[in-house]
Amino acid sequence: MSATDIEQDPQRLRWQCRRGMLELDLLLNGFLDAGYSDLSKQGRGDFVRLLAYQDQIIYDWLMGQSIPADAALRDLVGLIRAAMKR
Amino acid sequence: MPIPHRRFDALILGAGGAGLNAALRLASADLRVAVVSKVFPTRSHTVAAQGGVNAALANVLPDNWHWHMFDTVKGSDYLGDQDAIEYMCREAIPTVYELEHAGVPFSRLDNGKIYQRAFGGQSQDFGGDQAARTCAAADRTGHAILHTLYQQNVRARSHFFDEYFGIDLIRDDEGVVIGALVLDIESGEPLVIESKATLIATGGYGQVFRTTTNAFINTGDGMAMALRAGVPLQDMEFYQFHPTGVAGKGMLITEGARGEGGFLVNGDGERFMERYAPRALDLASRDVVARSMVTEIREGRGAGPNKDHVLLKLDHLGAEVVHQRLPGITDICRVFLGIDPAKDAIPVFPTAHYAMGGIPTDPHARVVAPARHGPEEVVPGLYAAGECACVSVHGANRLGGNSLLDILVFGRAAGTDILRFVAENPNHRTMRDEHIEPALARMQRWERKGEGESVHAAKADLRKLMEDHCGVFRERETMAEGVDKLKALRDRIDGVRLQDHSKTFNTARIEALELDNLMDVGMATLMSALHREESRGAHSRVDFPQRDDEQWMKHSLYSREDDRMDFKPVRTKPLTVESFPPKARVY
Ligand SMILES: Cc1cc2nc3c(=O)[nH]c(=O)nc-3n(C[C@H](O)[C@H](O)[C@H](O)COP(=O)(O)OP(=O)(O)OC[C@H]3O[C@@H](n4cnc5c(N)ncnc54)[C@H](O)[C@@H]3O)c2cc1C
Numbered sequence: 001m002s003a004t005d006i007e008q009d010p011q012r013l014r015w016q017c018r019r020g021m022l023e024l025d026l027l028l029n030g031f032l033d034a035g036y037s038d039l040s041k042q043g044r045g046d047f048v049r050l051l052a053y054q055d056q057i058i059y060d061w062l063m064g065q066s067i068p069a070d071a072a073l074r075d076l077v078g079l080i081r082a083a084m085k086r
Numbered sequence: 087m088p089i090p091h092r093r094f095d096a097l098i099l100g101a102g103g104a105g106l107n108a109a110l111r112l113a114s115a116d117l118r119v120a121v122v123s124k125v126f127p128t129r130s131h132t133v134a135a136q137g138g139v140n141a142a143l144a145n146v147l148p149d150n151w152h153w154h155m156f157d158t159v160k161g162s163d164y165l166g167d168q169d170a171i172e173y174m175c176r177e178a179i180p181t182v183y184e185l186e187h188a189g190v191p192f193s194r195l196d197n198g199k200i201y202q203r204a205f206g207g208q209s210q211d212f213g214g215d216q217a218a219r220t221c222a223a224a225d226r227t228g229h230a231i232l233h234t235l236y237q238q239n240v241r242a243r244s245h246f247f248d249e250y251f252g253i254d255l256i257r258d259d260e261g262v263v264i265g266a267l268v269l270d271i272e273s274g275e276p277l278v279i280e281s282k283a284t285l286i287a288t289g290g291y292g293q294v295f296r297t298t299t300n301a302f303i304n305t306g307d308g309m310a311m312a313l314r315a316g317v318p319l320q321d322m323e324f325y326q327f328h329p330t331g332v333a334g335k336g337m338l339i340t341e342g343a344r345g346e347g348g349f350l351v352n353g354d355g356e357r358f359m360e361r362y363a364p365r366a367l368d369l370a371s372r373d374v375v376a377r378s379m380v381t382e383i384r385e386g387r388g389a390g391p392n393k394d395h396v397l398l399k400l401d402h403l404g405a406e407v408v409h410q411r412l413p414g415i416t417d418i419c420r421v422f423l424g425i426d427p428a429k430d431a432i433p434v435f436p437t438a439h440y441a442m443g444g445i446p447t448d449p450h451a452r453v454v455a456p457a458r459h460g461p462e463e464v465v466p467g468l469y470a471a472g473e474c475a476c477v478s479v480h481g482a483n484r485l486g487g488n489s490l491l492d493i494l495v496f497g498r499a500a501g502t503d504i505l506r507f508v509a510e511n512p513n514h515r516t517m518r519d520e521h522i523e524p525a526l527a528r529m530q531r532w533e534r535k536g537e538g539e540s541v542h543a544a545k546a547d548l549r550k551l552m553e554d555h556c557g558v559f560r561e562r563e564t565m566a567e568g569v570d571k572l573k574a575l576r577d578r579i580d581g582v583r584l585q586d587h588s589k590t591f592n593t594a595r596i597e598a599l600e601l602d603n604l605m606d607v608g609m610a611t612l613m614s615a616l617h618r619e620e621s622r623g624a625h626s627r628v629d630f631p632q633r634d635d636e637q638w639m640k641h642s643l644y645s646r647e648d649d650r651m652d653f654k655p656v657r658t659k660p661l662t663v664e665s666f667p668p669k670a671r672v673y
Pocket of ligand 1: 099100101102103104105122123124125127130131132133134135136137138139228250251252253287288289290299300301303307308439440471472473474486487488489490491493
């Protein structure tokens, strides 16, 4: 299953947003509902890429405890956090 | 089309700390092990445990396992089984060293030994000075343990079925558990896994309550599987709540916030704890604080447009204190509420955190159920460990740091006993179609088409109902009403329909199957809570405020058949030491 297939399958993406921590469930699913559809193709690919990271790392990024070195992921983290507040 | 079958020596349902530690023991002994997990293994809930794991290593302060045992028995409010507790506290020490050797990066002292923190409920010398017993890998102990165990399992060649959903156990005519029906979430196809022994290690069920710290995956699947296989659930009334969760979201605002001087106010801005606990105020015990909060809301003095929460105020402490001493809370408020806790009050509500009850087992993690010869007869071929099990080491209340210990010690004990069992029962038993039929029927129920209520609506109602009728405010009338409503909801569920019947990655189907499970564990919780007419540990009743050892020093057992309640004695005799008799609880 390639990244492109995943991007186009909302159900599959939804399951990848099921994580071991409530905070991630809320942030990632929240973004899937309000934000993901506005992303460009590139942005969607980045989201799929983000989901492949370990829970603890995604948690640190989203909670602002560390910053991804990759600029695209850095932007995406900002968008996910912003979507939560809406 | 016939359903494919796969055969393994052992089947492990769940890949959290409990499941992975069992699997590792088995795979290292060259058994063929199948590990089934509905999410990728390292996304199991164990990853969320940040605090640490208890063991009397005595690296920081004097300690020994017997003191740890005393604290655990006392913490359990004397409902814990003392043989299991002795076993766990003794095994804690080699367990932590084993993890260290396996590569878990525990935080260290300057002398190179494992650093240990002090936590509430830990004492030296049977109730004396504070002890320091919790070993942590920075603030990511669960993550470190889970990853280490996963990598070791991959090396030992455990066979992983990632993103497979366990539907139900399969039992033969003699009641022996011979495997399980699982569903490949990706393809939507069922698969039968035949096994000589099966371990349930599916974790907790916080999702049955509206406000919880638990991830979405914690839906009590394995507990409900046990119920449907005719095994009762034990001590389900004992559920640990934290008073201060973020309202409407669930994550924890640590007790540290009140420790630093934060206090609670109601919708009128009144510091209401002055009325409930004039001396201890906001630092009164958890159950007192939680019940006071809910009483304020029930009596119409909640905050917010729906008056459905109270407020935690930290703004008087100053930005420096709040941001520097409570960085975690600051982050949570910023990300989830868009507020700065140094300026704005935090909306809070009691949040469901940890299940003490579960599938009854003995200290070898063998599932035991009442049968002809007594209340604790082994269900052949079936094991349970971790938060889904009730061995019972936590009794009526769990101590911080004891559940990671529980999952590791009894996960491993399960592995050890399965080795013995499989050596004694080397052949697969015959599985016939009729054995699989009940599990299949449950899956096919969700294929029914047509108009009907949505899974989401029914689930939201269930969670609200459980919070209102079986949360921290418990009295007969409220709970009896809850049981009636829950029975009505159970009937309604029959009319719930899926709108999406596609096969691949149909997450709606998975959520429907989870809803069935939540209904079953919800009923178990509510019925058990209604029947226990005393206050003990986490179960506190407004109408029966005292602990009653004469009548209630016994375990509850809820069976799905006729929603029946039974009871069995607490095992008060430890393995080698004297038993700790019940004492009044004073802290
Ligand atoms: C926020 C938080 C912090 C905590 N901190 C601590 C702490 O510091 N110290 C401590 O001791 N305890 C702590 N706990 C408690 C502790 O984390 C849990 O009790 C423990 O991790 C449970 O482990 P487990 O192996 O039983 O289950 P889990 O880790 O929950 O794993 C369950 C597994 O079962 C699988 N599964 C479930 N249902 C199915 C199904 N139907 N089909 C297939 N697979 C299924 C899941 O995919 C998962 O792999 C904390 C809990 C929370 C919520």
